[in-house]
Amino acid sequence: MNSLPQPRCLLHCKARQQWWLSMQFKRLILMSAATMTVAGAHAADLPVRKAAPVDYVRVCDWTGTGYFYIPGTDTCLKIGGLVRVEGAFISAGRIFRPDTGLIVVGRNQDQSGFFARGQLTTDVRTQTAYGTLRSFIAIQADRYQGLYQGGGLAGGANSFANQGGNLTYLDKGFIQFAGITAGRVQSFFDFYADNYNYEGIANSDLSNEVFAYTYNGNGGFSATFSVEDHNVRNDGIGSISGGRFAVASAAQYGGETVPDLVGQLRVDQAWGAAQLSAAYHQINTVAGAFAGTNGQGFAKKDDDGFAVQGGIRLKLPMLAAGDDLWVQGAYQNGAYLYQDSVGYANSGFNSRLLGGFQHVDRDAIAIGVPGSAGGYSLEKSSGFSVMAAINHYFTPNFHDVLFASYEESSYGRAKNIDWTLGGLGDMSQYRVGNQFLWDPVKNLEFGVEVFYAHLDQTLAHNPGQAASALPVGISKNPDAFEARLRVERDF
Secondary structure, X not given: OOOOOOOOOOOOHHHHHHHHHHHHHHHHHHHHHHHHHHHHHHHHOOOOOOOOOOOOOOEOOOOOOOOEEOOOOOEXXXXXXXXXXXXXXXXXOOEEEOOOOEEEOHHHOOOEEEEEEEEXXXXXXXXXXXXXXXXXXXXXXXXEOHHHOOOOOOOOOOOOOOOOEEEEEEEEEEEEEOOEEEEEEEOOOOOOOOOOOOOOOOOOOOEEEEEEEEEEOHHHEEXXXXXXXXXXXXXXXEEOOOOOOOOOOOOEEOOOOOOEEEEEEEEEEOOEEEEEEEEEEEEEEEEEOOOOOXXXXXXXXXXXXXXXEEEEEEEOOOOOOOOEEEEEEEEEEOOHHHOOOOOOOOOOOOOOOOOEEOOOOOOEEEEEOOXXXXXXXXXXXXXXXXXXXXXXXXXXXXXXXXXXXXXXXXOHHHHHOOHHHOOOOOEEEEEEEEEEEEOOOOOEEEEEEEEEEEEEEOOOOOOOOOOOOOOOOOOOOOEEEEEEEEEEEEO
């Protein structure tokens, strides 16, 4: 059988195929290289997009200096605070408290002491359709020794063992939104509020828990109505303890029922500020149990207290940049702490700023009703205070503050009952001080304050009789001197 004919390329077909594939592969490589070269040339003409830098912290441009956005939010935050260190010296005199009979001699009192404070604040703000939403916190930690601690007043014992103390507390903490303020703030009654002076003078200066609403009008005018904690403004109830007007069991404040109601009208403009404020303070008291009821009888008496205040601050750029003048006056009836928030006429460093006979002011004095089963009436305090302070810059780094206050209080019929029985006479007091302040660099201040206070008072006495004699060495009209050094860094 004859074999089939073979193709002519049978011997060379494999070699030709390999050659053809090799040529096609080289051609493909050359075409790809040419294409990449042209594409690269065109790409070189296009702009290059760099990676955007990571924006870790952005400055808030609508809140003022020092605020920055919390990363990833539209909320602005400012962190601040201060460090304050003080040392003080006071002249000490023999103290006598008629309500307790306590006598403390001058040598058993600390006349010097040291104080340190650290404060941290956070101010958080967010823009909303209703305006700015704000929350603020100020935490303070204090360390105090010597006269700041109150050593030497514990029943006359000396203060050798007084090693000082620590206190951490919420100074301010509040939320503001759409005119509403809720939290712990400076009372809306207050105006000057010890703005410059270190030692307290006769004016209202208290932080309080509030619910308030503020209407902001045009031209810097505003009106505020505030509901404030009642107990912060309670200055106690005194009682007649002997004689025909004795209260069977000492009267005192009852539980809080009606909070204090405060109204404020204010204007802030380029020339300064002015404010009118008023407050209502309920006096709800209880005494008991009284004699003859087997411990079951209680007496009660309620009354109403109030206070009004007006103040003005004038900027004085015609004298020097930063100069200003404050003037303020207040009147109260049954609400002593709106007149003078330091507590009572002798108060200062734990009642030792003024020694002598302690004029222990109260919101009211309970006077027994003869022949009644424990009944009593209330003789409310009545008084006023005025103050002024002027700050003047001699140079941008040195300024001086002169301040003074005067106050009076009286208790009606209570001055016609001898002080040994719980009666309380009239009083007047003035305080004057001066500060020398040096600011070598921004937010650092060295200050020296000198301060003098004097109290005049009448001793309560029964009609037609002389007042009972005071213990030996106790002054009826005491005075005192104080000097204080402070260094403070704000940030």
